Amino acid sequence: MTTPDNPNPDSVSTTVMETVNGSHQFTIKGYSLAKGMGPGRYIQSDVFSVGGYDWVIYFYPDGKNPEENSTYVSLFIALASDSSDIRALFELTLMDQSGKGRHKVHSHFDRALEGGPYTLKYKGSMWGYKRFLRRTALEASDYLKDDCLVINCTVGVVRARLEGPKQFGIVPPPSNMGQGLKDLLDSELGCDIAFQVGEETYKAHKLILAARSPVFRAQFYGPVGNNNVDRVVIEDMEPSIFQAMLSFIYTDVLPDVHEITGSTSTASFTNMIQHLLAAADMYDLGRLKILCEAFLCEELNVDNVATTLALADQHQFLQLKAFCLKFVASPANLRGDSMFD
Numbered sequence: 001m002t003t004p005d006n007p008n009p010d011s012v013s014t015t016v017m018e019t020v021n022g023s024h025q026f027t028i029k030g031y032s033l034a035k036g037m038g039p040g041r042y043i044q045s046d047v048f049s050v051g052g053y054d055w056v057i058y059f060y061p062d063g064k065n066p067e068e069n070s071t072y073v074s075l076f077i078a079l080a081s082d083s084s085d086i087r088a089l090f091e092l093t094l095m096d097q098s099g100k101g102r103h104k105v106h107s108h109f110d111r112a113l114e115g116g117p118y119t120l121k122y123k124g125s126m127w128g129y130k131r132f133l134r135r136t137a138l139e140a141s142d143y144l145k146d147d148c149l150v151i152n153c154t155v156g157v158v159r160a161r162l163e164g165p166k167q168f169g170i171v172p173p174p175s176n177m178g179q180g181l182k183d184l185l186d187s188e189l190g191c192d193i194a195f196q197v198g199e200e201t202y203k204a205h206k207l208i209l210a211a212r213s214p215v216f217r218a219q220f221y222g223p224v225g226n227n228n229v230d231r232v233v234i235e236d237m238e239p240s241i242f243q244a245m246l247s248f249i250y251t252d253v254l255p256d257v258h259e260i261t262g263s264t265s266t267a268s269f270t271n272m273i274q275h276l277l278a279a280a281d282m283y284d285l286g287r288l289k290i291l292c293e294a295f296l297c298e299e300l301n302v303d304n305v306a307t308t309l310a311l312a313d314q315h316q317f318l319q320l321k322a323f324c325l326k327f328v329a330s331p332a333n334l335r336g337d338s339m340f341d
Helices: 109-115 135-139 177-187 206-212 214-221 239-251 257-261 266-282 286-298 305-315 318-329
Strands: 014-029 048-050 053-060 072-079 086-094 104-107 118-120 126-134 148-163 193-197 200-204 231-234
Touching (some): 014 048, 072 086, 072 148, 177 239, 193 239, 206 239, 266 286, 266 305
Antiparallel strands (some): 014 148, 048 053, 086 148
């Protein structure tokens, strides 16, 4: 028990009030086409997550309220999760695109100590400004460039974290298992299998391959497998693709394909990822398949969507196929000559 004569308590704890911060950049292209939508009508960003909750930005080209007669543009951030009584700080910034750094910033962070965090009572609750900026001032400013606006939003979700007494003050180092295994592969120490791929030979370890790929496991240790084999010929695969796949098996990281190919071309990079995805499917490397699919979705354009769609259809990559079809269905992506001509 703590007494004036015994200031040392039997136990202690500390509650830390902190914010989990995250930002989202929202770009509006074709601002002039949004004018005339009418008060109360908005353009919204994609949903983004900060602090375990979903958020969305709303931009009102003609203002939020009819009584303003479209004099001002309005800007708000809204809670998009089915949650209540979320306390958060916000910052809405209209970016100066002249390079002078004269951004228009409305920040709740600056007055956190004065008024405290804002409480969002329910899904759809908003924080922002009905009179964010006069529309005439906006259209004559450096915030608008090439008919484009860039808005940055920062959200700081308030949470309470309870700290107990720390037992250890040693910070463990990050895992370096992948690098260790890659060094083992590069040194060829203990390798017991060689793969002939075209004119190239790659050595590896059966146990590591079997641990990572069900196909290799069945090939070397399955009921009809052959553990005594010491050389395998790989057909219908480029050496660089096999090398990239082998690198992933040992490191669990998407390899630096630029380094493997020696090319800086984005088109050749995308083409190699397409082939690497097919190889990942062949050897049932689930994580590699997801990494390749995610990359192809990010890099999808009119030049590669046809080959990517064909690959997705052939191997039944359903999510990638759906993404390609959605891309093809968008009129904005099909202006000009047909990509399938």
